[in-house]
Amino acid sequence: MILLLTVVHGVGSYPNKRNPASQPKLKTPEGHDSRRRSSIVVIPETVEDLQQNPGISDLDIFKYEEMKMATKHFRPKQVLGEGGFGIVYKGVIDEHVRPGYKTTYVAIKELDPEGLQGDREWLAEMNYLGQLRHPNLVKLIGYCCEDHHRLLVYEYMESGSLEKHLFPRMCATLTWSRRMKVALDAAKGLAFLHGAEMPVIYRDFKTSNILLDADFNAKLSDFGLAKDGPMGDQTHVSTRVMGTYGYAAPEYVMTGHLTARSDVYAYGVVLLEMLIGRRAIDKTRPSQEYNLVEWARPLLNHNKKLFKILDPRLKGQYSSKTVVKVASLAYQCLSQNPKGRPVMSQVVEILEALQVPQVKD
Structure with a gap:
């Protein structure tokens, strides 16, 4: 079971009333990396800013009625998944939803007002993905912010999440070559975020947030917990601990740095x-194997022990030399x-050297 460590901002993070004489608080990012949108984007700091000035974002703005039509009135059969944010629909x-719009398959995520995330996380995701563009980040197409409704509209990722394919109930597992390709794609996404002129820390990297398209190209999704990284002489950003149990770095959990x-x-x-074929936290395992990192990391540098704990479904698909290098990297x-x-960037360089030709499953 995946557990949130703690939620920084609950639902209703912003006041319901506002001084009508006050002006919206907007900020314009300076020095954006060239890999972001080339034009200067004005960023809304609150949902109220966005509602009062819908033109400040160049994302497509959808009406709630259009979202209902696009999802066949949020029919249960359209549900792709559900999480702390809310429900994601296909x-x-x-033309029937919006005249003149080219037919586009999308994933529509609707914020649950009673869920684990609120307006602040919704706005953070819209702001980050609204600016960032990279082949290994899921593309945000638009949003709906009408009355109490909060929805985000993304490109549709046909193959679902890495979690679904790595820990399948029915479908075939990922081959070794595809796992290594996904590992490289995800690394490129993180390297892009960290290497931008205004660095971004993703803060919620996990298998369920890595989505795969029809060709199994991997892209990072869900930027609700993303945070601007340290700038200049700063060594870290201090923040309340958030993330998913089993994935959060120990020093971050201890200090908030x-x-x-x-x-x-x-x-x-x-x-x-991806190496072992087990979840980060698995309560169905013996107590000493409950936490994957605590159990498996000490074995990664011992070749005989390493090959005994590798995912048995991968047998015959890899070279021993490559496995040892990937284990050393982990x-x-x-x-x-x-x-x-x-x-x-170093992780990307190492994995690029280990890629093998893709073979159809």
Whole structure:
């Protein structure tokens, strides 16, 4: 079971009333990395700002009625998944929903007002994905912010989450070559975030937040917990601890000090899950194997022990030399000392050298 460590901002983070004489608090980011949108984007700091000035974002703005039409009135059969944010529906936006709109399959995420996240997280995700553009980040198409309704509209990722394919109930598991491709894609997404002129710390890297398209290209999704990284002489960002149990870096849990290497630790957890074929936290296992990192990390540097704990479904698909290198990388990413972890650009470089030709499953 995946547990949230704690929620920083609950539902209703913003006051219901506002001084009508006050002006919306808007900020314009400066020095944006060239990989973000080329134009300067004015960022709303509150939902009220967004509602009063809908033109401040260049995302598509949808009406709630259009969202109902796109999801066939939020029909249960359209549900793709459900989490702390709310429910995600498969939808289609076409001429019938909005005249002149090219037929587009989308994923529509509706905020649950009683859920674990609120307006602040919804707005954070809209702001980050509204600016950031990269092949390994899910594309945000638009949003709906009408009355109490909060929805985000994304590109549709046909193959679902890495979690679904790594821990399948019915479908076939991912091959070794596809796992390594997903690992590389996800690493590129994190490296992009960390390497921007205004760095972003993802803060919730896990298998359920890595989505796969029809060709199993991986993209990062769900930026509700993302945080601006340290700038200038800053070594870290201090914040209340948030994330998912089993993935959060130990120093972040202990001190609330957040750095890019906090994401590197979470990446190491996911890489370990792909190697071993087990969840980060699994209560169905014996007590000594309940926490995957605590149980498996000490074995990663012992080849005989390593090959005994590898996912048995991968037998015959990999070279021993490659497995040892990937295990060593996971070991480094999971270092208790943040300075002992590689940066994500180094992870990308290592994984690129280990890629093998893709074979159809």
